Amino acid sequence: MARSKEIVPGVGRLSRSKVFSRRGLFKGPKKSEKPAAAEVAATKEVPVKGDKNGGKRIVPTSKASRFYPAEDVRVPKKSRKSPKPAKLRSSITPGTVLILLAGRFRGKRVVFLKQLESGLLLVTGPFKVNGVPLRRVNQAYVIATSTKVDLGEFKVDEKINDAYFVKPSAKGPRSAEAEFFSEGKPKKEAFPESKSADQKAVDSAVLAAIKKTEYLSKYLKASWGLSKGQFPHQLNF
Template sequence: MARNRPIAAHIGRLSRSKVKAYRGLFKGIKKSDAPAKPEESLTKEVTVGGEKNGGKRLVPTKKAALFYPAEDVRQPKKSRKTHHTAKLRSSISPGTVLILLAGRFRGKRVVFLKQLPSGLLLVTGPYALNGVPLRRVNQAYVIATSTKIDVSGLQLKADINDAYFAKPNTSRRSDAESEFFADGKPKEKAAYPEAKASEQKNIDNVIVEAVKKTENVAKYLKASWVVGRALSRRVNGNYCFHVVGRRALFTETIQGLSAAFLDSAIGLPYPPEWPAYTTTIILTGILSRITIFPFLYWSWKRERRLEENVLPYLRTYHAKLKSKAVTEIEGTSNNPKAKEFFNQAVKKKLSEKRKELLKQHRCSPWLTMAISSVPQLPMFVLLSSTFLYISNEPGSVFKNEAIFSLQSLSHPDPTAAIPVMTGLISLATTETSHWFTNHGKEDVPKLSVNNNNEERQITVRPTRYIKSVIRVLALGRVILTFLMPAASAVGVEKTVENWIT
């Protein structure tokens, strides 16, 4: 059928049921009638012996059942298939590194040890490297890689079989009173057996020694395997991972930054007690501030020139103009029209002088604000998008990262501690940023000017334009970080805590 074109060898685009529905042959009018079936008689006549039996008798054609169930329950069909141990794939041998595709540790790389009698595969991380203990996995849910580790020196005990992983039978409470009072209490977690823990350590020691013989294999086992959304496309309801879709420049940039972040978190030599990914997030925020520090220093120098060179001169110049205007106004007998005329003339001359000084000292307020704010916006967007991309990936490494009150970096902070901290840092930085930058104000003489509007035009500082805006945005940051994953929230906090306002 033309519409059921093949998508692979012996595989069509449509299933048999869909082909039947599309053809619609069942809707056609059937002109021929089915032949009439002969009626089956329920009894038949048989000849019986004996003079007193009548010679003939009617007997039923089908014997009645000896047992009738009380309910019409369908009996399951009994399978007569013989259960055989699954054949091990040729690509899997002892020491092969496998990628888990399902289960709690999906996306992790593990080392294959042996095949158990049930057909399941015995694997381990090892636990000392990536946290995967001895486990049984189905070979249908693993990907075999070309990487192999020499495990010839590992001697597994005979008791490590399927019964080794069986759960122990726990005795239930038989007392109804104890069950009633224990309702709602968390169940006591049984301690992990010491024998299994020691066996895990012995296996880890052998595998880790073999891993150290080859460079970068330890980092390879620690890294998680993830298929991103850009690497898959949905075709006929199924994901085809061999098809690579088109990626925009921004998406490629985010994916590259995500890969670099994960490599840095794994490769940097952090102490064991430090959470690797959280530490890398904080370190990334500090490095981002160092990157844009030249722009912040340039903006700070321009602001210093404005405060030390332009504003003191404008105050002195304004006082001279005002005293001269007062003398002229007194000569006109305080005429209101003359007073308004001289005030407008003072404002015009003051504005012209201000533009001249700003151009001479290269300290325009609006350009100063742009220099300090614009470079931070791309850095903020890139870092937030990178952390959000990693958090939304299936099998994200942030899911198992916990710090303080955060149980996972891939979920929002349930205690709202980080959002509130971000808002407080923004407000505190806004209010205290110029405690140590207003140098030279003590040398400027205080002038008593009656016109407050003119004084405000002289003493205004460029960053005060955005102080009120940042106070409002602090509330927006609290709401934003409350909704985003904790990893992005930590990155936002490190990005905004040093804003120069």
């Protein structure tokens, strides 16, 4: 009998967690690179002080807590999984024009530059063409087109990585009273000039490659969308 009989093709009768518990793989040997910790004895022998004593007695190594919870406390299970970056689709190569399907710039066409360590894609509009700056996007929310921009030997500076896009955390007042007596919400800082220079440096190389192909700039500037009766799986990009 199968462990998870299908209700309909592709839909199992049992959930993933139920199948996992039935298989019992979690009971198998667990490998670890860390050296095994030395076992501590549950009891120890201590001398009994005093003139009339002078003997020894056995006491527990760790003293039991005086208090205990009235109900069972659930302990979360430790995960041994380590996240790995997603494999890049074969249709996405440096210079490929992508269509964004989600986010603030959905419907815009952008140029793919490289894949970051996190697995996210680094893209640019360029900003001067359609207003899309250097951004990180998930490849699950893009459509790769057959149009490509010949970037040649151009490579993005290594400093533009995942840490480059991390925003500084600004702590505000914790309560409404503190916010009332404060001077108001902190003003947003101006866009850093260093990042503006990085944007111009990347876009200058991309724009030079775009100008080599006629009407490519207008193609990137035009937004994409579906008309009535159109289906994305029936279109060729």
